[in-house]
Amino acid sequence: xxxxxxxxxxxxxxRRPEGVIHAVNGVSFEVASGEWLGILGExxxxxxxxxxxxxxxxxxxxxxxxxxxxxxxxxxxxxSERKLQSVRGREIGMIFQSLSAGxxxxxxxxxxxxxxxxQHALCRKPEARRRALALLxxxxxxxxxxxxRRYPFExxxxxxxxxxxxxxxxxQPQLLIADEPTTALDTTIAIQVLRMLRDICEKRQxxxxxxxxxxxxxxxxxxxxxxxxxxxxxxxxxVDAFVARAAHPYTRGLKEALVDHRDRGRPLRPIPGAAxxxxxAPRGCPFAPRCSLADERCDREIPNLxxxxxxxEAACHRLEEGMSDVG
Amino acid sequence: xxxxxxxxxxxxxxxxxxxxxxxHAVERVSFELDAGQTLGLVGExxxxxxxxxxxxLRLxxxxxxxxxxxxxxxxxxxxxxxxxxxxxxxxxxQDPLASLNSRMTVGAAIEDAMIIxxxxxxxxxRKHVDELLERVGLPLxxxNAFPFExxxxxxxxxxxxxxxxxxxxxxxxxxxxxxxDVSIQVQIIDLLKDLQKEMNLAYIFISHNLGVVQYLSxxxxxxxxxxxxxxxxxxxxxxxxxxxYTRVLIDSILKIPESSAERRPMTGLxxxxxxxxxxxxxxxxxxxxxxxxxxxxxxKPQMRAVADGHLAACHFAG
Numbered sequence: 001x002x003x004x005x006x007x008x009x010x011x012x013x014x015r016r017p018e019g020v021i022h023a024v025n026g027v028s029f030e031v032a033s034g035e036w037l038g039i040l041g042e043x044x045x046x047x048x049x050x051x052x053x054x055x056x057x058x059x060x061x062x063x064x065x066x067x068x069x070x071x072x073x074x075x076x077x078x079x080s081e082r083k084l085q086s087v088r089g090r091e092i093g094m095i096f097q098s099l100s101a102g103x104x105x106x107x108x109x110x111x112x113x114x115x116x117x118x119q120h121a122l123c124r125k126p127e128a129r130r131r132a133l134a135l136l137x138x139x140x141x142x143x144x145x146x147x148x149r150r151y152p153f154e155x156x157x158x159x160x161x162x163x164x165x166x167x168x169x170x171x172q173p174q175l176l177i178a179d180e181p182t183t184a185l186d187t188t189i190a191i192q193v194l195r196m197l198r199d200i201c202e203k204r205q206x207x208x209x210x211x212x213x214x215x216x217x218x219x220x221x222x223x224x225x226x227x228x229x230x231x232x233x234x235x236x237x238x239v240d241a242f243v244a245r246a247a248h249p250y251t252r253g254l255k256e257a258l259v260d261h262r263d264r265g266r267p268l269r270p271i272p273g274a275a276x277x278x279x280x281a282p283r284g285c286p287f288a289p290r291c292s293l294a295d296e297r298c299d300r301e302i303p304n305l306x307x308x309x310x311x312x313e314a315a316c317h318r319l320e321e322g323m324s325d326v327g
Numbered sequence: 328x329x330x331x332x333x334x335x336x337x338x339x340x341x342x343x344x345x346x347x348x349x350x351h352a353v354e355r356v357s358f359e360l361d362a363g364q365t366l367g368l369v370g371e372x373x374x375x376x377x378x379x380x381x382x383x384l385r386l387x388x389x390x391x392x393x394x395x396x397x398x399x400x401x402x403x404x405x406x407x408x409x410x411x412x413x414x415x416x417x418x419x420x421q422d423p424l425a426s427l428n429s430r431m432t433v434g435a436a437i438e439d440a441m442i443i444x445x446x447x448x449x450x451x452x453r454k455h456v457d458e459l460l461e462r463v464g465l466p467l468x469x470x471n472a473f474p475f476e477x478x479x480x481x482x483x484x485x486x487x488x489x490x491x492x493x494x495x496x497x498x499x500x501x502x503x504x505x506x507x508d509v510s511i512q513v514q515i516i517d518l519l520k521d522l523q524k525e526m527n528l529a530y531i532f533i534s535h536n537l538g539v540v541q542y543l544s545x546x547x548x549x550x551x552x553x554x555x556x557x558x559x560x561x562x563x564x565x566x567x568x569x570x571x572y573t574r575v576l577i578d579s580i581l582k583i584p585e586s587s588a589e590r591r592p593m594t595g596l597x598x599x600x601x602x603x604x605x606x607x608x609x610x611x612x613x614x615x616x617x618x619x620x621x622x623x624x625x626x627k628p629q630m631r632a633v634a635d636g637h638l639a640a641c642h643f644a645g
Binding site: 042043156157158159186187188189190191192194195198213214215216217219220221238239240243244253254255257258259260267268269270271272274275 | 371508510511513517536538583586587590594595599
């Protein structure tokens with residue numbers, strides 16, 4: 001069960017001068033060993049906060065109110081900061097979206113790739129150097145000896161994302177968490193980086209959780225997708241069920257919001273309204289204010305995830321009612 | 328001149344000097360744009376799309392070539408004339424928050440655009456601000472809010488209202504939806520489309536989202552290293568791309584597959600765009616092109632018609 005992760009009933013809140021933001025409201029999910037899970041959502045859905053909270057990297061104003069995150073035989077949320085430091089970067093690798101924040105501009109690439117190995121005392125410097133060169137080559141950088149001596153500003157965005165991947169992989173983690181790894185890149189380059197990530201994860205049999213807002217990325221790379229909204233899981237499905245039978249009104253709205261050539265001349269069907277900041281714990285479905293199917297039950301009762309098929313669940317009262325009508 | 332287009336860009340080049348070296352941002356680009364029409368500009372970062380959009384508005388001075396707006400060469404306008412002409416040429420930015428004054432209320436920011444152009448009395452301007460807020464889908468109360476108090480989608484609506492406050496004829500939309508959530512993007516696209524119809528606006532729509540460019544544009548230009556490599560109607564260009572780079576861009580769109588078996592093989596484009604300080608000799612795309620032959624590194628392909636109104640700069644197009 002290497003790399004498997006089980007999150008149970010996670011609640012994360014932010015303290016703000018105006019009150020408390022309920023960012024994550026009872027999220028549960030599992031990632032099986034070797035699986036590539038996508039967490040799909042828009043800004044404010046709680047997707048990034050969820051992953052940061054598991055790693056103890058949430059901002060200072062955030063706190064975990066409740067929940068468990070079982071990784072191996074440990075609950076990540078109960079580990080001391082010191083213990084967590086020995087997990088982060090060593091057993092769990094991380095790649096972030098921001099191309100500037102992930103690397104230190106004053107430190108040569110090679111030293112940044114060696115750093116986690118030295119910090120976690122996996123090996124001594126000559127061995128770390130040998131491994132770092134192999135990693136730079138594994139992430140697809142030509143001429144690793146030269147790259148080793150360069151500074152981040154000398155690299156393009158795509159190359160920097162490859163270097164950050166090398167840093168994340170340095171200690172051979174079992175679980176990789178990638179938060180919007182290709183969002184800042186051109187699509188031509190994003191495809192190269194996704195391809196590289198997929199090849200490496202397959203070869204190393206690494207478990208991967210990728211946070212993304214991009215349906216195209218999620219459906220082309222992930223084995224299974226979780227859709228979040230308002231800090232809750234709206235739907236979870238393996239990719240086949242997702243593309244063929246996505247059922248939740250929010251997921252369907254997202255799919256219809258993708259604009260392509262077939263749309264020329266047809267009116268678009270936007271999801272009305274916008275996500276709102278949750279100053280209170282949701283009492284009903286967080287999507288209800290924007291949902292064309294919502295009725296008053298949706299406002300007052302939180303829907304549970306119901307099974308729609310093998311590996312496919314959605315949290316929607318109307319779907320549940322529809323099913324019982326049919327049944 | 329009855330046939331004069333709203334905007335005519337002729338052989339425009341823009342170079343930047345950086346520490347003694349020359350960056351070739353835009354190289355001899357020409358196009359025309361009629362009132363009420365949309366020209367889409369696509370290409371990777373560094374292809375020169377944004378620079379071209381700014382040169383078209385003379386927010387940047389062209390180093391060579393001419394930009395003719397409503398029959399007048401805008402490089403020859405005095406600063407006073409230019410300011411008057413600017414009323415008809417506006418821009419919407421990717422990051423609406425950065426483009427709005429954080430210490431000015433939304434209403435004041437929209438009114439400011441009119442004040443700069445000396446439009447209306449104070450009462451007329453205030454009334455117009457309310458009309459604009461309503462038209463772009465904001466509550467009137469947003470007029471008293473500061474930009475940071477609004478969501479990203481609302482901020483972009485303010486950016487649009489501000490650009491439209493002076494009733495322009497041409498709006499450069501520089502990645503106006505890239506920073507927004509998918510569900511909000513569609514709302515903004517819809518709004519831009521409706522406003523275009525109502526006000527007969529011409530758009531230069533810059534985006535790396537090809538699906539949206541295809542949806543909104545009448546014509547599309549593909550840029551690579553500051554040069555146009557293909558242009559045509561949105562229909563032709565996407566249905567029958569002629570330049571290998573255009574094909575790669577279209578292939579790079581990650582669509583939702585029909586099933587997991589239909590997933591994209593993700594071959595992608597090898598390598599990255601060469602340095603604009605030293606663009607390759609011959610075809611700018613040849614170092615990354617699967618079709619490239621000796622001729623491509625020796626001889627720059629000329630733009631030529633492959634079909635009516637469809638041009639490509641590739642030795643093997645057509």
